[in-house]
Amino acid sequence: MSQSAVSRAFTPGARISPETRRRVLEAAERLGYRPNAIARSLSTRRSGIVALIVGDLHNPFYPQALSQMAQALEAGGRRALLLTHDAGRDVQETLDAARAYQIEAAIVFPTRLNSTPPSLGDVSRGGIPVLLFNRRLPGHDDLLSVACDNHAGGRLAAQILYGSGARRLAFIGGDPETSTHQDRLRGFSEWLAGVGLSPVAAPARAFHYDWGFQATLDLHAAGERPDAIFGANDIVAIGVLDALRLLGRRVPEEVSVIGFDGIQEGGRVAYRLTTIRQPLEAMIEDALRTLDDPRPGSGPRLHPGELVWRGTVRGNPP
Amino acid sequence: MSQSAVSRAFTPGARISPETRRRVLEAAERLGYRPNAIARSLSTRRSGIVALIVGDLHNPFYPQALSQMAQALEAGGRRALLLTHDAGRDVQETLDAARAYQIEAAIVFPTRLNSTPPSLGDVSRGGIPVLLFNRRLPGHDDLLSVACDNHAGGRLAAQILYGSGARRLAFIGGDPETSTHQDRLRGFSEWLAGVGLSPVAAPARAFHYDWGFQATLDLHAAGERPDAIFGANDIVAIGVLDALRLLGRRVPEEVSVIGFDGIQEGGRVAYRLTTIRQPLEAMIEDALRTLDDPRPGSGPRLHPGELVWRGTVRGNPP
DNA sequence: CTGAAAGCGCTTACAG
DNA sequence: CTGAAAGCGCTTACAG
Numbered sequence: 001m002s003q004s005a006v007s008r009a010f011t012p013g014a015r016i017s018p019e020t021r022r023r024v025l026e027a028a029e030r031l032g033y034r035p036n037a038i039a040r041s042l043s044t045r046r047s048g049i050v051a052l053i054v055g056d057l058h059n060p061f062y063p064q065a066l067s068q069m070a071q072a073l074e075a076g077g078r079r080a081l082l083l084t085h086d087a088g089r090d091v092q093e094t095l096d097a098a099r100a101y102q103i104e105a106a107i108v109f110p111t112r113l114n115s116t117p118p119s120l121g122d123v124s125r126g127g128i129p130v131l132l133f134n135r136r137l138p139g140h141d142d143l144l145s146v147a148c149d150n151h152a153g154g155r156l157a158a159q160i161l162y163g164s165g166a167r168r169l170a171f172i173g174g175d176p177e178t179s180t181h182q183d184r185l186r187g188f189s190e191w192l193a194g195v196g197l198s199p200v201a202a203p204a205r206a207f208h209y210d211w212g213f214q215a216t217l218d219l220h221a222a223g224e225r226p227d228a229i230f231g232a233n234d235i236v237a238i239g240v241l242d243a244l245r246l247l248g249r250r251v252p253e254e255v256s257v258i259g260f261d262g263i264q265e266g267g268r269v270a271y272r273l274t275t276i277r278q279p280l281e282a283m284i285e286d287a288l289r290t291l292d293d294p295r296p297g298s299g300p301r302l303h304p305g306e307l308v309w310r311g312t313v314r315g316n317p318p
Numbered sequence: 319m320s321q322s323a324v325s326r327a328f329t330p331g332a333r334i335s336p337e338t339r340r341r342v343l344e345a346a347e348r349l350g351y352r353p354n355a356i357a358r359s360l361s362t363r364r365s366g367i368v369a370l371i372v373g374d375l376h377n378p379f380y381p382q383a384l385s386q387m388a389q390a391l392e393a394g395g396r397r398a399l400l401l402t403h404d405a406g407r408d409v410q411e412t413l414d415a416a417r418a419y420q421i422e423a424a425i426v427f428p429t430r431l432n433s434t435p436p437s438l439g440d441v442s443r444g445g446i447p448v449l450l451f452n453r454r455l456p457g458h459d460d461l462l463s464v465a466c467d468n469h470a471g472g473r474l475a476a477q478i479l480y481g482s483g484a485r486r487l488a489f490i491g492g493d494p495e496t497s498t499h500q501d502r503l504r505g506f507s508e509w510l511a512g513v514g515l516s517p518v519a520a521p522a523r524a525f526h527y528d529w530g531f532q533a534t535l536d537l538h539a540a541g542e543r544p545d546a547i548f549g550a551n552d553i554v555a556i557g558v559l560d561a562l563r564l565l566g567r568r569v570p571e572e573v574s575v576i577g578f579d580g581i582q583e584g585g586r587v588a589y590r591l592t593t594i595r596q597p598l599e600a601m602i603e604d605a606l607r608t609l610d611d612p613r614p615g616s617g618p619r620l621h622p623g624e625l626v627w628r629g630t631v632r633g634n635p636p
Numbered sequence: 637c638t639g640a641a642a643g644c645g646c647t648t649a650c651a652g
Numbered sequence: 653c654t655g656a657a658a659g660c661g662c663t664t665a666c667a668g
Binding site: 325329362 | 645
Binding site for chain 4: 003004006007008011035036037038039040041042043044
């Protein structure tokens with residue numbers, strides 16, 4: 001039994017007789033043999049490894065995206081190398097480290113990445129496609145990017161809230177340096193401008209529960225009494241809801257609230273948050289397809305958000 | 319410049335003159351050269367890769383643990399290969415797949431693993447140490463395990479609640495097949511027995527928010543009015559809190575609530591959940607140390623939980 | 637269809 | 653300290 005025969009037995013579609021393959025596989029089973037993927041990678045120059053780069057996993061959207069992404073990768077016979085990226089260091093460094101493992105692609109979950117990351121400039125040197133998930137980076141056309149259509153989502157939020165009768169609409173933002181924040185706010189403001197309105201307030205800081213909570217309190221302390229609040233994402237909107245409860249303002253009777261993301265937490269009985277859901281499955285599928293056939297410079301690939309009607313917006317679904 | 323020289327320049331502590339090393343590193347910098355970690359792995363037979371096997375990341379405890387674990391691994395110059403494990407498949411299969419990458423160890427986050435997993439029997443065949451994080455599997459002495467001392471934690475919960483004046487104490491469990499559930503309940507019941515009490519109720523199903531919520535509603539519908547509830551973990555306890563709020567029962571005046579885990583979510587203003595925190599950093603450190611020097615059969619390594627006093631237990635901290 | 641041989645990019649005794 | 657050579661465990665033309 002030659003080495004080649006064994007190799008071919010484990011290679012789908014290789015030229016080998018069924019009989020030989022059977023014998024090899026049988027022996028392998030008996031001996032507990034498994035081909036060494038590391039050696040195969042070296043030989044074929046294809047590691048089958050994709051780097052997943054994550055920052056903090058504070059926002060539940062990311063763990064959800066991460067585990068679904070890992071599963072999708074596995075379904076395609078690839079492996080996920082998990083790398084953490086903390087605020088202090090450069091993403092570039094992390095990427096370089098990953099490159100040593102002959103990764104075929106890298107996907108960055110930009111939990112802590114704003115629009116001016118120090119050195120994502122020549123990120124894809126070495127010919128490895130790098131994809132930003134859930135963010136676009138203006139001016140970085142060498143980066144692939146898959147995101148929700150946040151601009152359209154912002155418009156939709158405005159339309160829904162306005163349609164529910166609200167006229168004093170506030171936006172409570174996230175990290176103002178991110179495209180997610182900017183695009184959602186822009187869409188929101190633009191749509192409102194179309195009906196002669198503008199947001200009564202748009203404080204912004206971070207995509208955190210605590211910020212949504214605090215900003216809502218501050219808003220009311222300053223005398224604002226919005227009749228609708230668009231939270232920059234679900235976790236912010238959940239903070240908003242808790243603050244409103246504390247303030248004694250009834251949702252949705254007095255105030256409507258809408259979020260963005262579609263995290264499972266928003267569906268809990270305590271919140272029933274109406275939101276614009278990012279189509280995660282479609283985005284992940286698209287991301288993997290895009291990495292297989294990368295065409296940099298074509299701009300971010302946008303997916304429309306889907307309205308999830310629950311209980312925090314007054315009236316009936318449109 | 320020989321191949322050997324280059325190799326040694328990148329090997330800390332290798333016999334090489336500072337001058338040569340400098341020249342190599344400089345050239346590498348200029349050329350953008352990085353040693354191929356895959357080739358190195360093949361040569362040294364040490365991949366530096368540790369498999370992290372996760373199920374669903376529903377419970378926020380796991381993403382937190384996962385990202386901290388990945389960071390700790392990186393700090394030690396190792397890499398995390400992320401593998402998902404879904405309920406349907408055998409952990410053994412996932413482990414086998416990981417083994418192809420010459421992993422040095424595997425850490426299983428048993429989000430969906432109960433005490434009778436189909437085939438974790440000869441899991442460490444191949445000499446790769448496998449460590450269960452946050453669970454012990456009675457009868458599986460070949461598995462390493464690092465967990466919180468759930469039994470002691472259960473006792474502590476009983477003591478705290480009893481100390482706050484409660485006499486009708488309920489336990490709302492998680493997945494009853496897990497060691498985490500069983501140990502916490504056992505400790506809880508044992509301590510209560512010591513003062514002549516037993517839990518007024520101990521429904522169990524899953525470590526989910528929805529279950530904590532539903533079980534609390536059911537309990538009250540059945541006419542029980544506990545004056546204290548021990549949630550099997552924080553996410554269950556948070557469901558309990560939301561249900562109590564719906565029922566109009568005031569916390570902590572009428573009912574005290576305590577959780578287990580110490581997830582960040584419990585600290586939110588809306589909950590202020592008093593809990594027993596798992597010392598995650600210490601557990602992770604211990605896990606990595608244990609994997610470096612594995613001594614199977616020595617039983618699970620237990621870490622004491624720490625009381626985090628917030629606002630859901632009546633009275634003052636002990 | 638099958639096997640012998642070269643090569644993937646490193647590391648590491650070994651000899652100098 | 654340095655270099656030539658063998659070897660890690662695979663894959664894949666190439667010849668048969």
